Structure formats: C-alpha cells, structure tokens
Amino acid sequence: MNIENTKAQMKKGVLEFCILSVLSSGDQYPSEIIEKMKEAKLIVVEGTLYPLLMRLKNDGLLSYRWEESLSGPPRKYYKLTPVGKQYLKELKTTWTELVNAVNKTIEKK
Amino acid sequence: MNRTITMNLGGIIFHIEEDAYDILNRYLSTIKGYFKDSEGRDEIMTDIESRIGEMLQEKVNNTKQAVLLSDVESVIAVMGKPEDFAGEGTQSENRTNTESSSEENKSSYPNNKRRRVFRDVDNKIVGGVCAGVANYFNFDPIWMRAAFAISFFAFGSGFLLYIILWIIIPKARTTAEKLEMHGEKVDVNNIGKAVNDEFEGFKRRMNEFGDKAKSPETKERIRTTAQKATDFFGDVFHNMIHVFGKIIAFFLVFIGIALMVGLLATIFGKGTISVFNSPTNNIHFSLYEFSSAVLPADLPVVLIVIAFILFFGVPLLSLIYAGIRHLFGIKQKNRIVKYVANSLWLIGLGLVIYIGFEIGNDFSEQASSKQKMELFQPKGQVLTLDLKQLPDDDLDATYEHHKRHKVKLGDWTMISKDDNKFSIGYPVMDIVRSETDSVQVIVIKTASGYDKKEAAYRAKNIEYSISQKDSSLVFNSYFDINNADKLRAQDVKIIVKIPLNKVIYLSKRMEKIIFDIHNENDALDYDMVNRRWIMTESELKCIDCKGLETFSKK
Numbered sequence: 001m002n003i004e005n006t007k008a009q010m011k012k013g014v015l016e017f018c019i020l021s022v023l024s025s026g027d028q029y030p031s032e033i034i035e036k037m038k039e040a041k042l043i044v045v046e047g048t049l050y051p052l053l054m055r056l057k058n059d060g061l062l063s064y065r066w067e068e069s070l071s072g073p074p075r076k077y078y079k080l081t082p083v084g085k086q087y088l089k090e091l092k093t094t095w096t097e098l099v100n101a102v103n104k105t106i107e108k109k
Numbered sequence: 110m111n112r113t114i115t116m117n118l119g120g121i122i123f124h125i126e127e128d129a130y131d132i133l134n135r136y137l138s139t140i141k142g143y144f145k146d147s148e149g150r151d152e153i154m155t156d157i158e159s160r161i162g163e164m165l166q167e168k169v170n171n172t173k174q175a176v177l178l179s180d181v182e183s184v185i186a187v188m189g190k191p192e193d194f195a196g197e198g199t200q201s202e203n204r205t206n207t208e209s210s211s212e213e214n215k216s217s218y219p220n221n222k223r224r225r226v227f228r229d230v231d232n233k234i235v236g237g238v239c240a241g242v243a244n245y246f247n248f249d250p251i252w253m254r255a256a257f258a259i260s261f262f263a264f265g266s267g268f269l270l271y272i273i274l275w276i277i278i279p280k281a282r283t284t285a286e287k288l289e290m291h292g293e294k295v296d297v298n299n300i301g302k303a304v305n306d307e308f309e310g311f312k313r314r315m316n317e318f319g320d321k322a323k324s325p326e327t328k329e330r331i332r333t334t335a336q337k338a339t340d341f342f343g344d345v346f347h348n349m350i351h352v353f354g355k356i357i358a359f360f361l362v363f364i365g366i367a368l369m370v371g372l373l374a375t376i377f378g379k380g381t382i383s384v385f386n387s388p389t390n391n392i393h394f395s396l397y398e399f400s401s402a403v404l405p406a407d408l409p410v411v412l413i414v415i416a417f418i419l420f421f422g423v424p425l426l427s428l429i430y431a432g433i434r435h436l437f438g439i440k441q442k443n444r445i446v447k448y449v450a451n452s453l454w455l456i457g458l459g460l461v462i463y464i465g466f467e468i469g470n471d472f473s474e475q476a477s478s479k480q481k482m483e484l485f486q487p488k489g490q491v492l493t494l495d496l497k498q499l500p501d502d503d504l505d506a507t508y509e510h511h512k513r514h515k516v517k518l519g520d521w522t523m524i525s526k527d528d529n530k531f532s533i534g535y536p537v538m539d540i541v542r543s544e545t546d547s548v549q550v551i552v553i554k555t556a557s558g559y560d561k562k563e564a565a566y567r568a569k570n571i572e573y574s575i576s577q578k579d580s581s582l583v584f585n586s587y588f589d590i591n592n593a594d595k596l597r598a599q600d601v602k603i604i605v606k607i608p609l610n611k612v613i614y615l616s617k618r619m620e621k622i623i624f625d626i627h628n629e630n631d632a633l634d635y636d637m638v639n640r641r642w643i644m645t646e647s648e649l650k651c652i653d654c655k656g657l658e659t660f661s662k663k
Contacts, residue, residue, distance in 0.1 A: 030160055045189020047140070050156045054149045072166060073120030073159065 011042060015052060017095060018042055020061065020080065020088040027079040029067075053078060061087050113175050119159030121166055125176040133161075133181045140191045161188065226437040227281035236275040245437070266370045273430055276446055277439055354435060361432035369425045376414055392516045398525050402596050405467050416464055419457025423450055471597055476564035477555035484548040484577060491641060492548060492611065493581035494540075496618035523596070524587070532587035536573065536601035537624045540613070542644050543606035550575060550582070550605055557598040567594045573601050586621055607644040612652065614641045630654055 015037075022028065022036050030049060037043045056062045061084035066074045080088065113124040125133070140157060144150040161184055168180040229240035232250065239257060243250035260267025375396050400413045427450055433439075516523045522534040543549050554571040558564030573588040588601045603622070607613055615623065620638045628642065628649040642649040 030156060031163060034160075046160065046187050047157065047189040047191065050153050050160070051144070053156070054153050058149060072163065076156065076159075 014095075015042065015048070016056065017088075017091045019049070019052060019056065020084060020091065023062065023078055023080050024085070024088055027065075027077045029075040029077050033078070056084070060084075111175075118165065119155070119162035121162045123162075123165060123169070123176050124174055125181075126178060129176055129178040129181040132178065132185070136181075136185055136191075143191045157188070226278055226439070228275070228278050230280055235271070237280070238271055238274045238278060241278055241281070242274070266366060266373060269369065269426065270366065270429065273426060274433065276443060277430060277433055278437070279439070358432045358435035362429050362436060365425050365429035365432060369422065369429065372417070372421050372425065376417055392518075394516050394525070401592060402523070402525070402531060403468060404464070405471055405595065406593060408464065408467055412460065413464060416457055416460035419453050420461050421457075423454040423457060426450070471559050471563075471595070472557040473559060474561045474564045475555060475557050475598070476561050476568050477553050478565060478568045480552045480554075482550045482552075482575070483545075484550065484582070490580045492607070492613045493616060494605065494613055494619055495581050495583045495616040496621060497576075497583050497585050498618070522587075526589065529592040530589050531592065531596070532589050533596075533599060534587045535622045536584070536586075536588055536603055538584070538603040538605060538619075538622045538626075539624065540605045540607060540626045540642075540649060542647065543608045545606075546608050548582075548605070548607060548611070550603065553602040553604070554588075555598070555600045555602070556594075564597070567597055567599065570594050571599050571601060575603075584619075584622065586618075607649075609644055609646070612641055612643045613649075615639070 018037060018040070019033060022033055030053065033053075034043070034046050034049055037049070038046075043049060053062065057064065057078075060081060062078050063081050064076045064078045067077050069075045111126045111128070113126050114130045116123045116125050116130060137154070137158065141150065141154055144153055164184045164187065165176050165180060168184075169176060226245040227241050228237035229244055229250075230237040232240040234240075234254065239253035240250040243253045257267045257271055260270070396413070396417065397410065400410045404410065404413055430446070430450075515525075520535065524532040524534075526532050552573055552575070554568045554573065556564050556567035556571065558567055567590075571588050571590055574585050576583045582605075584603065588599070590596070590599050615638045617638050620635050623634050623637060625634070626637060626649065627647075628637065628651065629645065630651045632651065632654065637651075640654060641652040643652055644650075
C-alpha cells in the first residue's frame, strides 16, 4: 500500500469542504483560493483546484462573475450559492462529528 | 539566441521562446486530453490558462521580456502533473456523461478561434480600414490602399465605400481584438492543419455516435443520440447556409457597388444611360438631357440630381452596408446610420414625389392648333406621298453621333437635336376625301400644359414642315419642339384630303406615319405602301392590289 496515495486520498476528501469554507468568508478568484489552500498545505499542485471548482459550480454550489482587474485580463470571482451555503453547513456538522469521533478513536488507543 | 513566438494566454500577450512554447503547448494538450470526457472542459481549460498566464506575467518584466523554458517548467511544477489532478473532474463524469459531448461538438479552444475584421488604427493612414481588411485577408495593406486610391477616381465610389467601411467596421481596441484581427497565415501547412483538424473532429463525432448507438441503452439515451445526430447534421446544414449566405452577401456588395458606380456615372458623368437595348425599345440619354427635356423650367436640374442620389443611392448604399456586415460577421449595430439613411431616403422620396407632381401638373390641360394648306395639283397626275429621309432615322448612326441621343419606346422616338431642340417621332397621318377639288393638308398640333393658354402656346410652338416638289408631297418624319417647351405630350396629326378620283401613290417609307386609313380593300398600314390608290366617293381604293384582296378579305 502506498502511503502517499492514502495521504492524498484523505486530503482530497476534505478539499471540497475547504474550498466552500474559504469562499464562505467572501467572493474570491482562483488565485486567492489557491493561496489560502497552499498556506494551509491542503493542496500541493494548483491544477487540482480547477476541476474541483468546475464540479462544484456544475452541482450548483458555486457561481461566478467576471470582474475587471487593474493588472490584467478580467478575473473570475467565485461565490457560494444559497445551496452551497446549506451544503457547507451540513458538511461542517458532519466534519465536527467526524473529528470528534476520530479523536476519540485515536485517544482510546 | 532563441526564436520567440507571440502567444495569447488567458487574454495576456507573451513573447515565449520556441522550446518553452512547445513544452507549454504539450502540457496544455495533455491536460485537455485528461478532461476529454468531462463536462465543462473548455471552461476548466480557460481557467487553467488564465492562471498560467497570471503566473507567467509575474516572471516577465521590462528587462526580461521573454518567457523562458525554466519559467514554464516552474509553472508546470506549481500546477502539477495532469494525472495528479485530472481525476477530480472524472468523479462527476458518470453522472453527466449523457450531456457531456454536446459541448464537444462545439469548437475546441483555442484552435477554432474566429478571426474578425477590425480597423487597424495602429497602422492607419486615414481610418485604418485598408490595414484592417488587409489583416483579415492577410496581405499587404499597400494593395488595399492602392485599390482604394484608384477607385477614388471612379466617380468617387471608392470614397463612398471607404466611408461605409469606416462606419461599419469597429476599431480594434483591446489587445485581444488586435490579435483577433490578424488572421493566421494562409500557407499549405495551415490549410493542411485546418483540414486535418476538421477531419479529426468529424471522426471523433462519428465514433461517438457509433459507440452510443451500439451500447444497449434506455430509450432516453437513444433519443439523445438521435438528437445529437440531428444536431450534427443540423450543424453541417447550418454551415452550408452560412457559407451560402456569405456568397450572397458578396454578390450583394458586388452588385451594389456596380450599380452605385453606374448611378454616379449617370448623374455626374456626361455619359448616357443605355437601357432596354432592343430594336423596338432603347434609351440612350444622359440624365442632364432627360431633365432638361422633362423638368419644368422653374425647377433646377440640381434638384433632380439630389433626388436621384437620395432615392436610388441610399438603398444601394444600404445594400452594400448590409452585405459587408454579413460578409465580415459584424454584429454591432449603428442606430445613427440607420436613422440618417432612413431620413435621407425619405427626403429623396419626397423630392421624387414633388418633382413628379410638378411635372404631372404640366399635363393638366390640353390644347391644339390647326393649320390648313391648300395645294394646287394638276388633274391627271399621280400625287406621290413621301417621307423625308433623315439621318436620325437610323438608330445606330444616331448613337455613333455622340451629340445626338435617342430614346425609342415602341413607336415613340425622341432625339436630342442640338442644345435647344428635340425631334419627336412620328406624326400620325390619315387620308380622307376632300370636299373641294384641291388637295388639302391639315396639320393638328396638340400639347399639354398647366392651363389652356400654356398648352395652346406649346402646341403652336411645335415645328413641322411639309414640302412640295412637282407632283410629290414630302413629309417630315419628325416634328421639333423647343427645349424650353419641354416634353408635354406634344403630338402632330396630319389629315390629307384628296379630291374625288385623284390617284395617289404611297411610298414605302410612309408606313411609319400612316395610321388606320380607311380603304375599300381593308388593307393594313404596311400593305398600303408601295401602291397606288384612287379616291372614291367615301374612301381610298387600291388600283394595283392584285393578290392583296384575297389576303385582306380573310
């Protein structure tokens, strides 16, 4: 079994949740999202983000708008839709429960 | 030293070294390959490209302008290998498979990016029209400029076309537009590439249909497949219509320009309008002559010129305008142009109506003047009626004779004689019995006018001459009217009165003017000429008409 692969799989699972959380604090464009995710060491390669954003958008959790930028071409700003907010709320509950459960399991060891 | 390529990545322009470009290009194609089946591939690609563009922008500055291989490599390292992240997109794949390929039928980024025509204001001499059009078709603007410069002299048609193009074609404002206006170079490689791309796309779509048709699916899937097939053939059909539309647009522009040149030449050139070129109907006349013949004296010729330009020119210009817009696929609308064109045409229409009304007004009353001549004729002799031979009779001779122009509409003929006269053909002649012993010729001249007085004045002014020579009467085939009198339904009727038992001979040429003369033989006009006739109690009777009798009694 490949340890790296398992690690990556674990991260992947929470990525969606993290992106939604990052966007819950306000509209952002991909580079900003990437920056935050990188700070938290949640993603290693940036390419990962784009298919995810696309999927979330297609599922109706995100929407985007174009905004002119001073330094270059227009930027795509992503924001949470009401459905996305609801989704995030549910994920948060699940996450807290999961963390508690996992912590308990580890402590018991 | 290394060659660089100009590249547009997410709307930013880069100079990139060739080897670096190759790597980047391959990288992007690989990513695209990974997302082959996923929904929104183009969108993901656009996002990725703009992110890469952003990162590369940080790596270039004024002193280091080119993107190097190392820059591209570091960017790729940050973005990650396609196989590392492409899996993300495919999770949703199964769910959305049915909808996925409809987007693939559309163009794939960025190969099929459409070229558009813009005015190239960076290389402009006047408005950047020539440079822009030359960019679109990929040749040196100097040829375009030369063509326009030459066409300026074709009655200013080039000038007009230039103004139209200037109005229709938008200016290239953004960098993206500036890039868009430069077409790909047309050489064998690129044509080959384009054909190959098209073929690959076709093959791919066909395979998709095939796969879908083969797999056992629900009714809905089959329906979507069928629908996709229709979409595809709809696409092909749509493209054909599109190409056909362009061809039509091209012809519209071509015809519009040709007619425009014709119109301008008619108006400003001293040349003649030549229409209906058939032996019975033809017009060889200049607009100036036409207006001086028809327009009321108090209306200036410039009025009819303006009326003509507006009434005929505006629709022609609109035709050219619409054609060019369609040809270059320009979508922007220009309301002002529309309003200006509409109001100019309405002004033209108003002028035409006004002029027509003014002319029509001159036809409201009719009057005639009668002249009577009594001729002494020796009794036993045959009186020959003949028509004067004029050089104008022959149309071609007239046309060669540039100063004399001719309008021929059926039996009605008009010739411009010199600057102040028109000859009109033909008078109409009737032959009846005279109450006296002498031959009488009555000439009735009619004309129209604003009132009776004017009409009578015009009628009197008609010049018509008959000459007598020994035992023959020679009639003119035309009557003349003064330029100042204008064409106002002038007509001349000749009644020749022949005493009882007098013999006359009608020459061959007389068939042009005799009209429906009553005779015992019931001979038609063209059967009456070249024969001798005797006046009976009531009407003419043929003397040498053997063979004719049987014919005409049928």
